[in-house]
Amino acid sequence: MKRKNFIYTITGGxxxxxxxxxxxxxxxxxxxxxxxxxVLFIGHGSPMNGIENNEFxxxxxxxxxxLPVPNAVLVVSAHWLTNGTHITAMDxxxxxxxxxxxxxxxxxxxxxxxxxxxxxxxxxELIKTTDVGLNHDWGLDHGAWTVVRRMYPAANIPVLQLxxxxxxxxxxxxxxxxELAALRKKGVLIIGSGNMVHNLRMxxxxxxxxxxxxxxxxxEMHELFKxxxxxxxxxxxxxxxxxxxxxxxxxxxPDHYYPLLYTLGLQEKNEEPVFFNxxxxxxxxxxTSVKFG
Numbered sequence: 219m220k221r222k223n224f225i226y227t228i229t230g231g232x233x234x235x236x237x238x239x240x241x242x243x244x245x246x247x248x249x250x251x252x253x254x255x256x257v258l259f260i261g262h263g264s265p266m267n268g269i270e271n272n273e274f275x276x277x278x279x280x281x282x283x284x285l286p287v288p289n290a291v292l293v294v295s296a297h298w299l300t301n302g303t304h305i306t307a308m309d310x311x312x313x314x315x316x317x318x319x320x321x322x323x324x325x326x327x328x329x330x331x332x333x334x335x336x337x338x339x340x341x342x343e344l345i346k347t348t349d350v351g352l353n354h355d356w357g358l359d360h361g362a363w364t365v366v367r368r369m370y371p372a373a374n375i376p377v378l379q380l381x382x383x384x385x386x387x388x389x390x391x392x393x394x395x396x397e398l399a400a401l402r403k404k405g406v407l408i409i410g411s412g413n414m415v416h417n418l419r420m421x422x423x424x425x426x427x428x429x430x431x432x433x434x435x436x437x438e439m440h441e442l443f444k445x446x447x448x449x450x451x452x453x454x455x456x457x458x459x460x461x462x463x464x465x466x467x468x469x470x471x472p473d474h475y476y477p478l479l480y481t482l483g484l485q486e487k488n489e490e491p492v493f494f495n496x497x498x499x500x501x502x503x504x505x506t507s508v509k510f511g
Contacts, residue, residue: 300382304352308354329366
């Protein structure tokens with residue numbers, strides 16, 4: 219499995235006054251709802267899940283059918299790492315093929331979901347702890363589109379991405395997520411897209427067709443992460459590096475782990491975790507996903 223890591227530092231432009239008028243109309247339309255949208259963390263795994271029918275991709279489709287239809291989707295993907303926090307603000311985000319070594323059929327996929335510049339601006343205004351850049355250059359990377367196109371294949375729901383400021387520690391991301399809570403009440407489905415256990419250097423290529431296979435350390439962390447989520451021990455999950463040697467193998471770099479912290483930061487007191495796609499893959503990865511609400 220090959221992939222490219224993109225670390226972009228991008229500054230956003232300013233909206234014209236006419237854009238602010240449109241923004242007001244949009245936020246007026248997005249009134250608070252009686253039922254909050256759930257929040258998801260999705261283990262996205264291989265980009266091939268975006269085009270293959272397998273137990274993971276079919277479960278994404280099933281999950282979407284069980285949720286209220288969102289007004290928009292906001293994805294925090296492991297594959298958009300930046301200096302500073304940015305949000306996509308274009309009307310039509312491009313489909314980014316940020317990987318290599320896969321069949322041409324995967325590169326041929328175009329997911330034409332619209333963006334929503336007004337929602338981008340509202341999200342920027344919600345976040346008070348940092349200045350969020352409005353980005354017009356990124357698009358939807360494979361951490362976003364491979365999942366969302368299976369959930370919403372008609373591509374008729376706006377999709378935005380919020381970047382991960384890779385210069386910041388885990389607690390920053392957990393706290394930043396809390397500032398997004400109001401979006402749940404306005405019909406926005408927020409998805410953290412990564413993997414809890416993600417060590418590509420130790421992938422057992424000969425075990426790819428053996429579902430559930432995991433190295434001892436991967437099994438240990440697979441179970442421990444779930445236990446901590448069930449116990450609502452967010453402090454331990456924020457300080458994952460203190461969970462022992464197995465944790466350092468499961469999370470050698472935090473890019474795929476940080477999206478989980480956004481989902482945890484949005485969990486409310488009365489919300490219990492519902493796990494799905496709860497399996498190890500190829501020894502050193504897991505697809506475990508969780509829904510709150």
